[in-house]
Amino acid sequence: MVGKDVKLPGTYLKGDEMYKLPGLVEHRPEAKYEFASGQAQGRFLQGLKEGKILGVKCPRCGRVYVPPRMYCEYCMAPTTEWVELSGEGEVHTAVVSYISTFRARLEKPEIIAVIRLYAPGYTGKPDEYEFPGIFHKLCNVEPDDVVSGRIIGARVRPRWRPPEERRGSVTDIECFEPVVEG
Amino acid sequence: MASRVAIVSMGWYGFKSSVDELSFREMMFEAATRAYETVGLDPRRDVDAFVSCQEDYWEGIAITDEFAPEPVGGVLRPTLTVAGDMLQGVAQAYMMIKTGYFDVVVVESHAKPSDITTMHGIFEMALDPLYLRPLNPPNMHFLAGLDAAAFLQRSRLGREHLAMVVAKNKRAGLSNSRASHAAPLSPDDVLSMEPVVDPLTRLDIAPFSDAAVVAVLASEEAARRFTDTPVWIEGISWITEAGTGALAWHTIGAMPGLRVAAKRALAMAGVSRIDTDTSFAEVDDRYSYVELLALEELGLGSPDEVARMLEDGDLDPGGYYPVNPSGGSLAAGVALEATAGFRLLEVYERLLAGGYEEGRERGVVASWRGPPTRTFSVAVLGV
Amino acid sequence: MKPNIFVKDRVAVVGAGITLFRRRLLETPRELAWEAASMALESAGLTLRDIDCIVIGSAPDAFDGVHMKGEYLADGSGGVFKPTVRVYVGGGTGVFVPIAAWWHVASGHCDTVLAVAEEKMSPAHPHPQGVFAYIWDPILERPLGPNLIWIFALEMRRYMHKCGVKKETIAKVSVKNKRNALDHPAAQAAARITVEDVLKSEVLVWPVQRLDISPVSDGAAALVLARENVARRVTDSPVWVEGVGFTLDNTHWYNRELAYPRYVNYAARMAYKMAGIERPWKEIDVAEPYDPFDYKELHHIEGLMLARPCEAPKLLEEGWFDRSGELPTSPSGGLLGVGNPIAAAGLMKVAELFWQLRYEAGARQVKKPVHLGVAQAWGDLMQAGTVIVLGN
Numbered sequence: 018m019v020g021k022d023v024k025l026p027g028t029y030l031k032g033d034e035m036y037k038l039p040g041l042v043e044h045r046p047e048a049k050y051e052f053a054s055g056q057a058q059g060r061f062l063q064g065l066k067e068g069k070i071l072g073v074k075c076p077r078c079g080r081v082y083v084p085p086r087m088y089c090e091y092c093m094a095p096t097t098e099w100v101e102l103s104g105e106g107e108v109h110t111a112v113v114s115y116i117s118t119f120r121a122r123l124e125k126p127e128i129i130a131v132i133r134l135y136a137p138g139y140t141g142k143p144d145e146y147e148f149p150g151i152f153h154k155l156c157n158v159e160p161d162d163v164v165s166g167r168i169i170g171a172r173v174r175p176r177w178r179p180p181e182e183r184r185g186s187v188t189d190i191e192c193f194e195p196v197v198e199g
Numbered sequence: 200m201a202s203r204v205a206i207v208s209m210g211w212y213g214f215k216s217s218v219d220e221l222s223f224r225e226m227m228f229e230a231a232t233r234a235y236e237t238v239g240l241d242p243r244r245d246v247d248a249f250v251s252c253q254e255d256y257w258e259g260i261a262i263t264d265e266f267a268p269e270p271v272g273g274v275l276r277p278t279l280t281v282a283g284d285m286l287q288g289v290a291q292a293y294m295m296i297k298t299g300y301f302d303v304v305v306v307e308s309h310a311k312p313s314d315i316t317t318m319h320g321i322f323e324m325a326l327d328p329l330y331l332r333p334l335n336p337p338n339m340h341f342l343a344g345l346d347a348a349a350f351l352q353r354s355r356l357g358r359e360h361l362a363m364v365v366a367k368n369k370r371a372g373l374s375n376s377r378a379s380h381a382a383p384l385s386p387d388d389v390l391s392m393e394p395v396v397d398p399l400t401r402l403d404i405a406p407f408s409d410a411a412v413v414a415v416l417a418s419e420e421a422a423r424r425f426t427d428t429p430v431w432i433e434g435i436s437w438i439t440e441a442g443t444g445a446l447a448w449h450t451i452g453a454m455p456g457l458r459v460a461a462k463r464a465l466a467m468a469g470v471s472r473i474d475t476d477t478s479f480a481e482v483d484d485r486y487s488y489v490e491l492l493a494l495e496e497l498g499l500g501s502p503d504e505v506a507r508m509l510e511d512g513d514l515d516p517g518g519y520y521p522v523n524p525s526g527g528s529l530a531a532g533v534a535l536e537a538t539a540g541f542r543l544l545e546v547y548e549r550l551l552a553g554g555y556e557e558g559r560e561r562g563v564v565a566s567w568r569g570p571p572t573r574t575f576s577v578a579v580l581g582v
Numbered sequence: 583m584k585p586n587i588f589v590k591d592r593v594a595v596v597g598a599g600i601t602l603f604r605r606r607l608l609e610t611p612r613e614l615a616w617e618a619a620s621m622a623l624e625s626a627g628l629t630l631r632d633i634d635c636i637v638i639g640s641a642p643d644a645f646d647g648v649h650m651k652g653e654y655l656a657d658g659s660g661g662v663f664k665p666t667v668r669v670y671v672g673g674g675t676g677v678f679v680p681i682a683a684w685w686h687v688a689s690g691h692c693d694t695v696l697a698v699a700e701e702k703m704s705p706a707h708p709h710p711q712g713v714f715a716y717i718w719d720p721i722l723e724r725p726l727g728p729n730l731i732w733i734f735a736l737e738m739r740r741y742m743h744k745c746g747v748k749k750e751t752i753a754k755v756s757v758k759n760k761r762n763a764l765d766h767p768a769a770q771a772a773a774r775i776t777v778e779d780v781l782k783s784e785v786l787v788w789p790v791q792r793l794d795i796s797p798v799s800d801g802a803a804a805l806v807l808a809r810e811n812v813a814r815r816v817t818d819s820p821v822w823v824e825g826v827g828f829t830l831d832n833t834h835w836y837n838r839e840l841a842y843p844r845y846v847n848y849a850a851r852m853a854y855k856m857a858g859i860e861r862p863w864k865e866i867d868v869a870e871p872y873d874p875f876d877y878k879e880l881h882h883i884e885g886l887m888l889a890r891p892c893e894a895p896k897l898l899e900e901g902w903f904d905r906s907g908e909l910p911t912s913p914s915g916g917l918l919g920v921g922n923p924i925a926a927a928g929l930m931k932v933a934e935l936f937w938q939l940r941y942e943a944g945a946r947q948v949k950k951p952v953h954l955g956v957a958q959a960w961g962d963l964m965q966a967g968t969v970i971v972l973g974n
Contacts, residue, residue: 019598019937020944021765026617027801028609035606035704044332047320050259050720055222058721073508082837084722087225090832093232104427110740110840113788118727120786129732129787130815131740131836146844153721154838164788167741190723197694249830255647259720261642261674265962275848278830279678282652291667291682297689302857324649328705329610341878425894439636439666442656444612459663572653574666 057087060099062185068177072136072149074098081136083149102149105174105196107133109150113160128155128163132173134192156192172196203230204296205422205429206414209544213410214377214531217313223258223411227270227309230411231278234305235272238425240415242272245425247272247301252281252288252308252536256321259314271413278342284308285412285540286566286576287350287437292416302421307412310535318407325571327444340404340486342446342570344396347488349452351398354502358398362389363509365402365529365574366424368484371516372526377541381530394457403487409534414542414547430547433561433581434468436460440573449573454489457565457575458496465563466500468579473563474495474520477579478555481542484527493565494522497577525551534573539566539576550582594813594820595680595972597626597932603770603921606704607800611646612658615700618926619660622696622804624683627816633806634692635853636666639679639699641924641961649703659698659804662707671828672961673874674968675699676803676928681970683807700802701923710923719833731795731937735787737840737964738877742789744841745892747880749789753780754898756793756918762905763915763922767947768930770921771797776883780876795875796916801923821939824954825971835964846960848884849967853956855889857971862887862956866971868938868948869909869930870957873916882958883911885950885967910948913938928959932970939974 030038034136057073061084072081075089075098077097081100087096112128115123155168156176162168173193183189210217210233212226221229235242242249251267260266281288285308299488315321322339326332351357366386372378377484384402392400415425441448468478480497484490489529494505499520508514515522524578525531525545534541546562553562557559561581568574599621600615601607605968607892609617615638623629638659643651650745652668652692659666669682676699683697710974718724741747754777763772773794783792812822831838838844859865871882880894888909897903913935914920917927935955937943952971960966 019600019767019933019942020946021767022944025600025602025767026609027604027607027614027619027768029602029604030606030608035449035608038608042328044328046324048259048315048324049317049320050314051316055225056220057225058222062721065761076777084834086269088228088270088273090274091243093235093272109836110736110743110791112732112735112739112784114729114732114735115788116729116762116786118729120729122490123762129728129736131301131736131840137383146839146842147837150834153726160788163739166743169739187722187723195273254650255643259645264670264672264830265611265833267967268965269832273830274832274843276828277828277849277852278671279682280670280952282650282670287667290665291669291685294685294689294691296683297691300685300688314798321649324643324647325653327654328647437665437667438663439653439656439661441613441662442658443650443653444610444655445657448657448662568650568653572650574653575655 057085061085065187065189066183066185070102070104072100072102074100079138081138081149083134084149100135102134105172106132108171108173109133111155111163111168112164126160129156130155130193131171153190154192155194165184202420204432205292205417205419206432206547207425207429208234208238208415208418209547210413211544212401214408215379216408218409223309223311223525224266227307230413231271231307232437234413234415235366242305243530244269246272246303248277248295248304248305250279250281250292250304252283252285252289254282254536255546256324257310262330270517271305273575281506282567284538284568284576285555286564286578289414289543289578290435290437293432293435296416296418296530303415303417306414306416308537310561311409312535313409317474319362325443338396340399341394343486344399346451347398347486353452356502356506356577358390359386359400359511360491360506361403362386362574364484364487364490365389366524367515368527368529370429372530375526375530378526378530380532381526393493399486405485406543408534410534410537410541412537412544414543428551430550431581432578434464436463437576439580443571447552454492454496454575456573457493459566460575460577461497461565462575464579470579473499476559477561478559478562479521479549480522480567481523481525481545483567484523484529485569487529489567490523497563497565542566546580550580586743591688591690592810593684593807593823593935594810595805595823596813596817596820597807598936599625599804600933601770603768603799603801603923605770605798608839611700611702612655614702614800615655615658615698617697618647618804619696620779620803622806626806628806630660631669633694633696635686635695636709637679637686637695637697638662638666638668638685638800639675639925640668641672641675641701643700645703645706654758655700671966671968673797674959674961674966675925677932677957677959677968678828678968679929680805680807680932681828682970685716687807687809688871692814695807697805697807697955697959698802698804699929701926702800703798703923704800713892731787731790733835733963734875735790738789738875741881743879744806745895747895749781750777751895751899752877753777755873755879756780756842758904759912759916759918760871762913762946764917766919766920769915770799772915772919790875794876796918796922799923801921801926803926803933805929805933816940819974821936822973823970824973828851828968831965833963842969843881843885843960845965846882846958846967849969850886850941853969853971859971863889866909866954866956867950867952868913868955869911870914870934871911872959873912873918876918878913882960886956886958903934904947913946913948931957935972939972
């Protein structure tokens with residue numbers, strides 16, 4: 018019987034009790050890596066530098082991949098055909114972040130979104146489970162647009178950094194912003 | 200009696216100091232495609248589960264499992280990661296097939312040590328944080344140095360025996376396209392070098408290689424669908440002696456964990472002596488001394504006897520009982536968790552090449568996960 | 583894959599153990615593993631000598647700050663001169679450990695397995711969230727400076743949008759689970775809270791607030807699994823592993839509809855097929871869906887086919903998932919209430935099914951009679967689904 022009154026092993030340390038114990042070892046890991054970007058991502062990053070969002074198309078099933086992969090993961094076929102997307106798409110979902118990577122409070126909240134990119138062969142219908150998409154920040158959007166849900170489904174396009182500032186990184190796109198009609 | 204388990208195909212990519220042209224995922228894809236194409240297998244239709252063997256800190260990605268499925272065709276399929284060497288992954292696949300529930304299981308392992316710029320720092324992270332890290336060991340070979348010194352002392356062998364292993368393997372690798380660190384060396388070349396950690400010189404320590412290896416395992420029934428030449432897994436065992444937090448419990452200068460693993464795997468395969476019932480072995484040689492120690496633990500003979508065989512050329516590629524005819528890790532490098540995959544691949548291909556005496560149509564794989572672990576795996580393959 | 587009739591040996595769970603779950607525990611990871619393992623052995627009336635093989639589960643190495651964490655945990659988990667392996671599917675690991683243990687036994691390779699899961703998140707500084715910085719794609723995602731909570735918030739927002747769910751409803755999961763946890767001896771975050779409390783807690787990444795999330799924890803859990811003939815010898819009430827399932831979806835979570843977890847669904851179908859379950863919403867008596875966030879429990883209930891897509895919030899409102907309800911979920915208190923030492927939390931859920939199916943859960947015991955239970959965990963970037971079905 019493991020009911021509520023069973024005494025379990027484990028010694029709880031409150032607050033900074035740990036730091037008062039003898040023998041605390043501090044270790045700062047030395048772990049650095051240089052990742053090869055590989056063929057597909059390498060070309061994608063080069064495209065960003067040139068202000069283009071590139072995808073690949075599977076010759077077998079016709080799926081368009083953004084970010085591109087060297088092979089179609091559903092067919093296991095090499096993806097050979099590169100396609101340039103307009104960069105426009107619509108917001109699949111969006112949130113308001115009040116914290117940084119290390120959980121520090123941000124002064125100004127950021128809007129983060131998943132964007133479903135327009136691509137040939139994709140209907141954009143809500144029942145489409147898979148789609149070429151990108152994960153990025155939104156600008157010109159207020160927290161209330163997220164809370165109210167207005168932003169979901171809205172048309173957006175990339176705001177590019179000036180060519181001289183682009184480094185072949187996803188940050189060459191500063192953010193995505195709503196397309197103002199007319 | 201459940202079905203036997205076979206390897207029906209293997210594929211690989213890399214085995215170079217640095218594979219710059221491809222990311223680790225693309226290396227996995229290349230190795231997988233080669234393994235699948237050989238037997239006309241469609242991973243999206245014919246495979247029941249996928250096993251990837253990798254470790255977070257080797258990859259530089261926390262939860263590296265995230266990247267396991269796509270490159271091998273495992274998207275939306277049963278896919279898992281084994282934080283262990285490839286032979287431990289093969290053991291999982293072996294058991295999965297033995298349940299009768301899985302017919303075909305793919306095992307993958309890859310390594311890109313060339314992406315790691317702070318190998319020493321990574322090694323340090325594997326040491327017990329409370330006891331060993333504060334000692335701040337100057338290099339990552341100190342455990343192997345201790346082990347090698349204790350082995351030489353116990354066996355009364357000398358550095359020249361280690362040098363003979365190095366020369367044998369580096370030379371054997373010259374005829375192996377995967378052995379990019381092969382060289383026509385003599386024992387004197389090794390003996391003339393300064394030790395890195397006494398008694399080991401730079402040449403006694405296998406360098407690193409980037410590589411990806413993929414194996415397709417199948418039940419007997421399924422294996423026949425894909426190939427006329429299955430290679431059977433007749434015995435497999437994996438043993439951890441103790442944890443890396445309990446180095447004091449480790450036996451230095453011997454590998455009793457390997458002995459237990461060998462005993463079990465050989466018994467499973469019905470092998471009483473490796474040199475009479477099998478034709479050759481691919482054993483761990485990430486440090487030169489490990490080959491001799493491993494042969495002792497595999498039951499080939501006492502260190503004395505093993506040394507005599509080495510001196511007489513019995514362990515050479517054309518000898519009485521070839522050991523590491525591939526050139527081993529000394530010639531092909533240590534590809535992290537794929538190192539065991541390299542040895543498996545060598546035994547697999549060599550068995551397929553054929554030409555063995557009746558009753559000896561088998562090869563042995565013996566693997567160590569490397570310092571600071573005390574984890575060993577042994578497999579017996581047969582045709 | 584073949585139907586289950588060919589499975590060689592029936593496998594039973596015969597013992598379970600758990601440590602306290604707390605923000606920070608004095609014990610080292612090895613010691614925690616040992617505490618849980620020895621409790622599990624004791625509850626099965628076995629000693630380490632009786633154990634053939636060891637399966638270890640632990641999520642990112644970076645939490646404990648140890649590379650090759652399985653090797654480090656080996657001796658604490660009983661891995662001394664025994665076949666020992668660490669399996670890993672991110673957050674799904676906890677439920678995956680008994681799945682791997684199952685094939686160790688079902689293959690005939692081992693008669694008894696000790697399955698141990700441990701996590702110590704407290705060593706990471708300044709905050710364990712920093713560890714999550716390294717789960718992202720180093721080239722495509724890390725440059726954006728992401729926080730792990732982003733993706734959950736994105737998923738939660740999508741789920742709310744697609745299913746028309748209010749935050750007030752989702753908050754009820756947190757209220758239920760934290761209340762259930764009041765009866766769990768390991769619980770770290772048990773509390774009597776209200777929906778108001780959740781909605782007033784700190785907003786981290788809207789719609790995710792402080793009380794929508796399970797806490798950061800240290801802890802370990804363990805199970806003993808055995809082959810049928812051994813199980814019958816050591817206990818009168820073995821709990822059988824009826825089905826196992828696991829699936830890994832692609833890495834690119836932002837190329838998929840986030841409102842429905844198909845990876846959980848695929849894993850569930852695999853497990854139900856093996857267990858011979860055709861109508862899980864009727865046949866399952868008790869469930870432990872993975873609940874690191876409150877919305878996740880609902881999301882996973884739907885993935886497990888215990889409710890139709892978008893139906894779980896409605897059933898929740900009707901009390902369907904309460905301990906006294908038609909289909910109690912997270913009677914343990916879940917990760918939201920008991921705590922979330924990643925892999926250990928998943929295994930805690932399987933241990934809860936073990937206790938429920940033996941009618942040993944004390945105050946946590948669900949009202950209705952129980953025959954079949956399902957536990958599930960999810961892991962990686964919206965990718966891994968792990969499901970186990972147990973029966974008595």
